[in-house]
């Protein structure tokens with residue numbers, strides 16, 4: 482999940498001097514932001530500071546992070562001609578060279594004591610931003626295009642799938658121990674369309690990279706699809722905070738590990754509430770091996786530092 486961000490004063494200080502995109506594109510700054518949470522908290526893993534929207538950027542559709550929060554794309558993909566104009570997947574290696582560069586530095590800095598995670602968006606989630614032209618509550622246009630113009634949709638998904646495979650391979654070659662696929666907008670897709678809109682493209686990625694490194698698959702809002710997500714062969718499923726983690730985990734194959742799923746909003750409360758709720762979650766997983774403790778979605782700007790400390794200390798001390 483996102484573990485860097487505005488809840489950290491040292492992150493806000495860097496953001497006074499650099500834009501979000503600048504920090505993503507400058508390996509030394511991306512390394513610094515990645516390490517900020519690790520200097521404060523006894524975390525087991527670092528997730529590279531970057532963004533899923535580097536893929537549209539590499540294909541010719543730049544993004545920016547708005548000062549008031551939220552994501553804007555420079556334009557929206559209007560039609561089939563715009564999809565054809567996107568750069569080929571081979572552009573990823575050159576355009577996104579800053580990402581493996583940052584990972585190589587991190588690998589050296591972290592040694593073998595901490596896991597290093599790479600990541601990317603699912604083709605569906607990337608298409609949501611590209612077809613909408615920015616953030617949205619419902620990404621209606623992506624769903625409209627899926628139903629109105631399937632050839633255009635499929636062409637876009639093929640490009641995004643190929644680009645993502647290149648991107649994940651480059652991250653693994655640069656030292657990532659595992660990669661996480663974020664299908665953050667899985668939850669807006671009707672269940673009956675999930676296979677064609679998202680899952681089949683994710684499966685292609687898992688098939689292409691799964692032998693090189695473990696894949697952690699997060700399909701937010703699609704917890705009813707957990708058996709289908711496990712059937713992709715991803716060895717780890719990340720679960721959002723809407724499901725009972727223990728019950729969900731026990732219904733999955735014993736060989737599928739789970740990651741999650743504390744509600745990030747709890748980090749806005751108090752250390753004793755956080756410790757209590759973290760223990761409750763850990764207890765619910767006691768009889769089920771294969772749990773990576775995590776939040777059920779990214780950390781919020783309102784998270785309090787003493788609460789993040791209480792969370793990490795509780796998890797580390799749990800026996």
Ligand code: CP3
Nearest residue numbers: 483484485486487528529530531532533550551663665779
């Ligand atoms: O901790 C880390 O830095 C991990 C790296 C990371 C970021 N984004 C950096 C980031 C990861 C794994 C992401 C993934 C990402 N980016 C997703 C998928 C995960 C998810 O949250 O569902 C998505 C959908 C994006 C696109 C994006 N980038 C959004 C929706 C936002 C938040 C916009 C807002 O209004 O807060 C971002 C910004 C972003 N990406 C931040 C970070 C640390 C926050 C930037 C800030 O607060 O200044």
